[in-house]
Amino acid sequence: MEVNIKEIARRAGVSIATVSRALNNNGSVREETRRKILQIAKENNYKPNPIARSLTGKKTNTIGVILPELVDEFFTDIIRGIDEEAYQTDHYVMISSSHSQRNIVQTLLEFMSSGRVDGVILMAPKIRKELSELIQKSKRPMVLLNSCNSNNNSVCFNINNYQGAFTITEHLIGHGYKNIGMIQGPEGNCDADERFRGFSDALLKNNITIQDSLIVSGDFTAKSGYYGFIRLMSQSQKPEAIFAANDMMAVGVYEAARSSNINIPQDVAVVGFDNIYMSRLLTPRLTTVHVPIVELGTKAIRYLLKMIKNEVDANLPYCEELSTGLVIGGSCGCTNFSAPTFFK
Amino acid sequence: MEVNIKEIARRAGVSIATVSRALNNNGSVREETRRKILQIAKENNYKPNPIARSLTGKKTNTIGVILPELVDEFFTDIIRGIDEEAYQTDHYVMISSSHSQRNIVQTLLEFMSSGRVDGVILMAPKIRKELSELIQKSKRPMVLLNSCNSNNNSVCFNINNYQGAFTITEHLIGHGYKNIGMIQGPEGNCDADERFRGFSDALLKNNITIQDSLIVSGDFTAKSGYYGFIRLMSQSQKPEAIFAANDMMAVGVYEAARSSNINIPQDVAVVGFDNIYMSRLLTPRLTTVHVPIVELGTKAIRYLLKMIKNEVDANLPYCEELSTGLVIGGSCGCTNFSAPTFFK
DNA sequence: ATGAAAGCGCTAACAA
DNA sequence: TTGTTAGCGCTTTCAT
Numbered sequence: 001m002e003v004n005i006k007e008i009a010r011r012a013g014v015s016i017a018t019v020s021r022a023l024n025n026n027g028s029v030r031e032e033t034r035r036k037i038l039q040i041a042k043e044n045n046y047k048p049n050p051i052a053r054s055l056t057g058k059k060t061n062t063i064g065v066i067l068p069e070l071v072d073e074f075f076t077d078i079i080r081g082i083d084e085e086a087y088q089t090d091h092y093v094m095i096s097s098s099h100s101q102r103n104i105v106q107t108l109l110e111f112m113s114s115g116r117v118d119g120v121i122l123m124a125p126k127i128r129k130e131l132s133e134l135i136q137k138s139k140r141p142m143v144l145l146n147s148c149n150s151n152n153n154s155v156c157f158n159i160n161n162y163q164g165a166f167t168i169t170e171h172l173i174g175h176g177y178k179n180i181g182m183i184q185g186p187e188g189n190c191d192a193d194e195r196f197r198g199f200s201d202a203l204l205k206n207n208i209t210i211q212d213s214l215i216v217s218g219d220f221t222a223k224s225g226y227y228g229f230i231r232l233m234s235q236s237q238k239p240e241a242i243f244a245a246n247d248m249m250a251v252g253v254y255e256a257a258r259s260s261n262i263n264i265p266q267d268v269a270v271v272g273f274d275n276i277y278m279s280r281l282l283t284p285r286l287t288t289v290h291v292p293i294v295e296l297g298t299k300a301i302r303y304l305l306k307m308i309k310n311e312v313d314a315n316l317p318y319c320e321e322l323s324t325g326l327v328i329g330g331s332c333g334c335t336n337f338s339a340p341t342f343f344k
Numbered sequence: 345m346e347v348n349i350k351e352i353a354r355r356a357g358v359s360i361a362t363v364s365r366a367l368n369n370n371g372s373v374r375e376e377t378r379r380k381i382l383q384i385a386k387e388n389n390y391k392p393n394p395i396a397r398s399l400t401g402k403k404t405n406t407i408g409v410i411l412p413e414l415v416d417e418f419f420t421d422i423i424r425g426i427d428e429e430a431y432q433t434d435h436y437v438m439i440s441s442s443h444s445q446r447n448i449v450q451t452l453l454e455f456m457s458s459g460r461v462d463g464v465i466l467m468a469p470k471i472r473k474e475l476s477e478l479i480q481k482s483k484r485p486m487v488l489l490n491s492c493n494s495n496n497n498s499v500c501f502n503i504n505n506y507q508g509a510f511t512i513t514e515h516l517i518g519h520g521y522k523n524i525g526m527i528q529g530p531e532g533n534c535d536a537d538e539r540f541r542g543f544s545d546a547l548l549k550n551n552i553t554i555q556d557s558l559i560v561s562g563d564f565t566a567k568s569g570y571y572g573f574i575r576l577m578s579q580s581q582k583p584e585a586i587f588a589a590n591d592m593m594a595v596g597v598y599e600a601a602r603s604s605n606i607n608i609p610q611d612v613a614v615v616g617f618d619n620i621y622m623s624r625l626l627t628p629r630l631t632t633v634h635v636p637i638v639e640l641g642t643k644a645i646r647y648l649l650k651m652i653k654n655e656v657d658a659n660l661p662y663c664e665e666l667s668t669g670l671v672i673g674g675s676c677g678c679t680n681f682s683a684p685t686f687f688k
Numbered sequence: 689a690t691g692a693a694a695g696c697g698c699t700a701a702c703a704a
Numbered sequence: 705t706t707g708t709t710a711g712c713g714c715t716t717t718c719a720t
């Protein structure tokens with residue numbers, strides 16, 4: 001096995017307690033002794049066994065991350081935001097992407113109770129009722145990402161879906177469109193709900209009546225965007241513009257439009273949400289809403305680490321909404337936009 | 345704290361050893377006693393503390409996964425393959441995506457020595473020299489993914505880059521192209537090297553001389569594809585077809601072609617490698633090589649778990665090449681292809 | 689400033 | 705079949 005504290009103690013001619021103190025900068029150790037121990041530890045390439053450390057100290061230096069299966073497009077970016085910070089602060093990341101058949105709640109609780117993690121970052125845009133319970137039950141610090149927590153009793157970081165949807169809808173309205181259709185996200189998904197709310201409110205504020213026939217449901221996949229478009233455009237009352245609740249559905253819309261020989265934006269304007277890489281490649285480039293995903297991950301773990309270190313009160317609710325930004329392409333009807341480079 | 349084995353033992357009126365035995369189905373326990381213990385454990389929602397378990401038993405039920413930063417496009421899929429299997433077999437996944445400033449070797453060794461993981465899946469297409477050392481040093485089972493291990497002394501699963509590149513190059517040759525250019529992947533990356541090798545061999549086999557001027561370097565990014573294309577097409581001797589070593593570079597090629605009013609495939613044919621989602625959306629659809637990424641992850645973890653459980657000899661080298669497949673779009677000049685649906 | 693010793697929760701000999 | 709006990713490698717009182 002690896003060299004352990006006992007061995008270091010032996011070689012340094014001190015007790016294991018002293019080694020522990022020297023290594024943790026904790027308790028008093030004569031400077032000379034400390035140096036010697038550190039020296040020997042380095043020579044032997046000694047690293048304290050984190051498992052043993054966890055058992056005693058109840059610190060695992062591990063963060064649990066639970067992501068839904070829906071985040072495909074963002075998976076990498078979220079992890080990137082989290083992982084980089086974790087690395088800097090010497091933490092490990094334990095990941096669980098909750099596939100369909102998996103019980104997210106169970107995974108979470110297991111994470112929590114197993115003592116494997118010091119805290120959890122949970123992204124669960126589809127869980128509602130159980131969420132409150134979870135928040136109560138959870139013994140360890142937890143940060144919610146884009147989750148539906150109506151009660152204000154947790155720590156959460158959200159993309160400001162409402163604002164983004166509102167802004168982009170007003171942008172469409174600014175173009176003079178009145179019949180604006182929407183392809184919604186999955187039912188029960190709070191990102192989707194908020195985007196719809198922003199859409200509705202923007203119409204209301206501008207005295208445009210919402211027509212039920214112009215609202216079709218989708219599920220954030222390109223496929224559902226494809227069929228959503230067909231449904232919308234096969235009605236007698238066709239929309240002048242379509243707001244797809246995410247870019248992947250907009251991709252489906254483009255494909256359907258191409259099949260139907262309908263031109264974007266001449267025949268119908270299209271906008272999306274998310275600013276995924278692909279949206280830059282569509283012709284015309286998709287007008288969409290940028291969401292700061294890496295930042296979401298970074299903020300989440302930074303705050304979580306503070307909770308863990310008791311630098312903030314983990315029981316104090318705290319929520320932050322990350323602002324979105326409008327990305328203008330040609331799909332909304334704008335002709336004079338400064339297209340940022342298509343390179344990532 | 346959570347209820348522990350001692351407490352369960354107390355409530356069941358037995359010793360902790362018996363509880364341990366009953367829970368692990370290990371050693372003999374009277375059926376009645378066992379039932380009672382299990383019953384009480386369930387009532388108290390008792391889960392053995394995995395940390396403590398690890399400390400004693402040296403099984404952590406955790407798999408370490410180390411991915412390079414380059415795999416952006418595949419990140420999700422690889423994890424998906426691994427995570428699903430891990431979940432089924434009750435394992436945890438500890439992830440580390442090695443960002444640029446990070447030392448992949450160090451991360452690996454730390455994973456290994458920390459006792460946090462039972463085994464490691466490593467994807468390191470850029471590491472060469474250190475890899476052999478690592479393989480020697482590593483005390484725990486390790487599976488290599490698409491890594492450059494020339495010595496046949498490890499367990500590895502690789503995409504058959506050579507075969508894919510060879511096939512798609514021959515496909516171009518079949519179209520009658522003779523001046524075929526290539527935009528290469530990053531230097532020192534073995535995926536890139538193998539793809540180049542397949543390309544060269546296909547040309548050689550068909551008695552086509554490789555022209556150095558038609559080989560330009562890239563780094564797997566769209567940007568490098570963009571400039572690679574420009575370099576290739578600004579020469580007096582222009583290629584009739586271009587093989588971009590991955591799809592992202594092909595995306596850059598499309599963009600550059602559009603800017604230059606060069607038509608694909610009329611003016612120049614283009615093919616890629618990877619079959620990323622975006623490749624379906626390009627117009628004309630990109631002809632490319634499909635790589636089974638999810639499967640790569642699945643195979644890796646399945647084999648790793650076998651090594652861990654000693655169902656296979658972890659010291660026995662074992663390598664598997666996963667076959668690729670040709671995906672015909674219109675970019676190579678084919679007109680009569682059965683385009684599979686663009687939906688994922 | 690340092691050491692001895694008691695755990696952390698569990699598994700695995702060894703005894704009974 | 706069951707219990708006792710000795711660790712696993714470490715942190716942390718409590719003495720010294």
